[in-house]
Structures are given as structure tokens and as C-alpha cells.
Amino acid sequence: MSQDLETSPPPEPPTNRPLPPGDRLGTFLARPYVKHIAIIWVICTLIWIPIAYWLSDNMGAGPAASKLMGALKETVFVFTLVSAPLMGFVLAVILYSWLGWGRVSGDEVPDLKNPAIKGNPIAITIWTIVVSFLAFFLVTWGIVEYTVVNNYAAGSDNPEKLEPLEVHVTGQQWIWSFSYPEQNGISSETLFLPHNRPVVFKVTSEDVIHNFWIVPMGVKIDANPGEVTLAGVTPDTLGSFPIRCAELCGMHHAFMQTQAVVLDKADWNSWLASMGVTS
Numbered sequence: 001m002s003q004d005l006e007t008s009p010p011p012e013p014p015t016n017r018p019l020p021p022g023d024r025l026g027t028f029l030a031r032p033y034v035k036h037i038a039i040i041w042v043i044c045t046l047i048w049i050p051i052a053y054w055l056s057d058n059m060g061a062g063p064a065a066s067k068l069m070g071a072l073k074e075t076v077f078v079f080t081l082v083s084a085p086l087m088g089f090v091l092a093v094i095l096y097s098w099l100g101w102g103r104v105s106g107d108e109v110p111d112l113k114n115p116a117i118k119g120n121p122i123a124i125t126i127w128t129i130v131v132s133f134l135a136f137f138l139v140t141w142g143i144v145e146y147t148v149v150n151n152y153a154a155g156s157d158n159p160e161k162l163e164p165l166e167v168h169v170t171g172q173q174w175i176w177s178f179s180y181p182e183q184n185g186i187s188s189e190t191l192f193l194p195h196n197r198p199v200v201f202k203v204t205s206e207d208v209i210h211n212f213w214i215v216p217m218g219v220k221i222d223a224n225p226g227e228v229t230l231a232g233v234t235p236d237t238l239g240s241f242p243i244r245c246a247e248l249c250g251m252h253h254a255f256m257q258t259q260a261v262v263l264d265k266a267d268w269n270s271w272l273a274s275m276g277v278t279s
């Protein structure tokens with residue numbers, strides 16, 4: 001028994017102990033799986049970037065129909081882009097764990113040269129600086145973009161400095177209706193808007209909580225019974241755009257949809273004339 005122990009010492013079990021002092025980073029980088037994970041990391045990150053662009057470009061039912069929506073899409077893209085390396089790293093570790101390490105089985109002893117990177121001050125410092133920089137960048141971007149979006153909502157992107165058009169929006173189970181107090185109070189169940197003129201929506205509800213959402217314009221605000229909420233946008237694209245209710249409001253919530261139609265000056269005036277408003 002004692003002879004056995006002397007001739008064949010038991011193998012050291014797999015360990016998570018820190019690396020011994022010395023060139024810890026060099027030893028870590030020299031491990032074979034570090035190189036493999038790094039390669040998969042780069043590939044996953046590069047694959048994620050076009051996917052992020054596609055997702056941000058296709059959110060909100062087609063191209064942006066206002067500068068406000070353009071700014072929102074840009075922010076979604078930047079945030080996704082900045083998170084791409086982190087996402088790539090997580091995917092790389094998952095893939096390598098599955099395909100690389102997954103083959104260790106039975107009584108095979110795992111490679112003992114792979115203890116964790118615990119206690120490596122260089123790695124901890126790099127990681128802390130990178131994460132702090134990313135967090136600082138995202139907070140700064142968020143604050144600046146919040147101001148930009150609010151200015152757009154207030155009509156700062158209106159090229160001719162026109163007075164905002166006021167539109168009253170009322171949600172009820174399960175339709176939207178719009179009225180135009182400055183145009184003799186005419187009303188409609190399709191939202192007609194003039195091109196490149198800022199609009200202020202005063203939004204309310206007749207019954208339960210709804211949410212007024214002009215998807216490609218980035219306008220989205222609760223419609224509360226007994227309250228008026230405000231939203232604004234300058235539509236900068238001619239055409240017809242979906243409006244949805246974005247708050248579950250009962251049986252036919254999913255059908256609480258209509259259209260916003262953005263008209264050029266001549267068409268806007270003809271629509272007003274067809275409603276009996278003379279300018």
C-alpha cells in the first residue's frame with residue numbers, strides 16, 4: 001500500500017486555484033483554449049453587428065417617418081453595437097464549453113494546466129476599466145439623446161418654424177378618433193397630418209387605459225381616462241403609417257388600429273376643404 005503511494009502519487013484533482021506568482025497573464029494567454037475562445041469571440045461579435053443593424057433598421061414597421069424615430073433607431077443601434085463584444089464573448093464561452101470542453105468524459109482527467117484566472121490584478125484592472133468606459137459612454141449617450149429626442153418632440157426639427165398643429169386624440173374600446181380644434185373641430189378616424197409641420201397631440205381616453213402609438217414616427221404615449229397626456233412630432237415623410245394601441249385594453253385590443261396619413265400642403269388643404277374648412 002505504502003509502496004503504491006510512493007511509486008504513483010494520486011493525480012492532482014482539477015482546481016480553480018489562482019495561478020502561481022510569476023507571469024500570470026502570459027501563462028493565462030498561453031492556454032490553448034484562450035486562443036480558441038478569442039477567435040470565436042471575434043467571429044461572434046462581427047456576425048452580431050450586421051444583425052444589430054438589421055434589427056434596429058427594421059424595428060417600428062419600416063423606415064423612420066420622423067427625425068425623432070431616426071434618433072431612436074440610432075440609439076438602439078449604438079446600444080446594440082456597444083453590447084456586441086459582450087454578447088460575442090458570452091456566445092464564445094458557451095460554444096467552446098459545448099463543443100470544446102464537452103468532450104471530456106469518463107475517467108479522463110481534465111487538463112490540470114487550466115486553473116481559473118482568479119486573483120490576476122492585470123485582468124481585473126483591464127476588465128474594470130473597459131466596463132466603466134462602456135457604462136460611462138452609454139449613460140452619456142442616453143442623456144444627450146434624451147435631450148435631442150425631447151427637442152424633436154417639441155418641434156425643433158421643423159424647417160419652416162411653423163406653429164404646431166394641435167390634434168386631440170381619443171382612445172376608446174376599440175377605436176381611435178382625432179379632432180382638430182383649430183380647424184373648426186372637425187374629426188376623423190384616420191389621422192391626417194401636414195408634412196413638415198410640428199404636431200402636438202393631446203391624448204386621452206373615454207374608458208380604460210390605451211396607448212397611442214404611431215409606430216414609424218416614434219410617438220408613443222398612454223391615453224388615460226380623465227387625463228390629458230402630451231406628445232409631439234414633426235412628420236417628415238409623405239405616406240401612410242400604422243397607428244396601434246400599445247396597451248392591452250380588452251377583447252379587441254389587437255384590432256385597435258388605424259392609419260396616419262401625411263399630406264403635402266396642397267393635399268392637406270384639399271382634405272380640409274373636403275371637410276368644409278376654408279383656409
Ligand SMILES: [Cu+2]
Binds near residue numbers: 210247248249253256
Ligand atoms: Cu389596446
